[in-house]
Amino acid sequence: MIAALTGATLLSGCVTSMVLGGAAATGLVVSDRRSAGMQLTDKTIGITVENRAKTQLNADTIRVNATSFNQRVLITGEVSSQEDKNRVTEIARGVNDVKEVLNELLIGKPAEFSVRSRDSWISSKVRSELLITKNIPSRTISITTSQGVVYLMGQVTQAEGDLAAQTAASVDGVVRVVKVFDIISNAQANSSTSSVSSTSSNTSNTSSNTSSGMTTTPLQN
Numbered sequence: 001m002i003a004a005l006t007g008a009t010l011l012s013g014c015v016t017s018m019v020l021g022g023a024a025a026t027g028l029v030v031s032d033r034r035s036a037g038m039q040l041t042d043k044t045i046g047i048t049v050e051n052r053a054k055t056q057l058n059a060d061t062i063r064v065n066a067t068s069f070n071q072r073v074l075i076t077g078e079v080s081s082q083e084d085k086n087r088v089t090e091i092a093r094g095v096n097d098v099k100e101v102l103n104e105l106l107i108g109k110p111a112e113f114s115v116r117s118r119d120s121w122i123s124s125k126v127r128s129e130l131l132i133t134k135n136i137p138s139r140t141i142s143i144t145t146s147q148g149v150v151y152l153m154g155q156v157t158q159a160e161g162d163l164a165a166q167t168a169a170s171v172d173g174v175v176r177v178v179k180v181f182d183i184i185s186n187a188q189a190n191s192s193t194s195s196v197s198s199t200s201s202n203t204s205n206t207s208s209n210t211s212s213g214m215t216t217t218p219l220q221n
Contacts, residue, residue: 031139031140032139032140033137033154033189034069034155038071041068041071042069042070043068045073045097045098046066046068047066048096049064049068049073049075049088049091049092049095050064050066052091052094052095053066053088057084057088058080061079061109062077062079062080062084062088063077063078063110063111064077064079067142067144067153068098069153069180069182070155071098071099071100072099072100072101072102072153072180073092073098073101074102074180075088075092075101075103075104075105076149076151077105077110077111077146078105078107078108078111079106079107080107080108081107082107089101089103102180104146104151106146111146118148119145119146119147120145121173122145122148122150122171122174123143123145125172125173126143126145126168129168129171130143130164130167130168133163135159135160136163136164136167137154137156137160137189138164140154140156141154141156143168147175148174148175148176149174149175149176149177150171150174151180152164152168152177152179152180153180154181154182155181155182155184155188155189156181156182156183156184156189157183157186157189158183160189161179161181161183164179
């Protein structure tokens with residue numbers, strides 16, 4: 001079961017509207033609920049999608065970040081046209097082992113350095129908050145931030161996912177939180193690894209309406 005969540009578009013301090021532009025993949029994590037083999041597969045998928053996009057499109061007019069979790073690829077960044085966005089989806093679908101593509105690319109100029117730096121800071125801050133919050137398996141949650149939108153991926157229970165989203169939404173500068181989780185049982189969460197297959201349909205655009213397993217969470221005041 002997959003839960004996709006979008007945080008409601010609420011005003012909160014300097015937040016005025018609605019992810020690596022944010023989080024980068026690192027080495028294999030022992031406490032990750034995916035198997036070591038799946039972690040390697042996901043890492044390879046992300047690198048391959050990014051490299052092919054940069055090779056097949058004009059690298060000067062795009063910024064494509066691909067994050068894979070359980071063979072589901074989240075694509076963030078910016079491209080110059082809808083045609084390029086569609087092309088990136090095709091590229092990702094053509095990569096070995098990819099089961100699902102979530103294309104969240106924005107159409108426009110690549111984000112400026114200041115925006116990307118802010119996204120990196122947000123990802124780091126969200127990571128820190130998840131680490132110090134009890135009952136959140138932070139090491140199995142992937143964080144990507146793109147233009148203030150935080151994407152959370154991972155294998156979590158419903159309660160863990162909800163708490164992680166609420167925690168991320170409380171971080172300064174976050175304008176929206178999107179959950180793309182594999183929801184597992186408590187028994188699976190307590191096992192060393194939990195193999196969970198993805199069953200949701202492809203999602204390109206999310207809204208605050210609750211449908212197709214989507215729920216909403218507000219930003220914290």
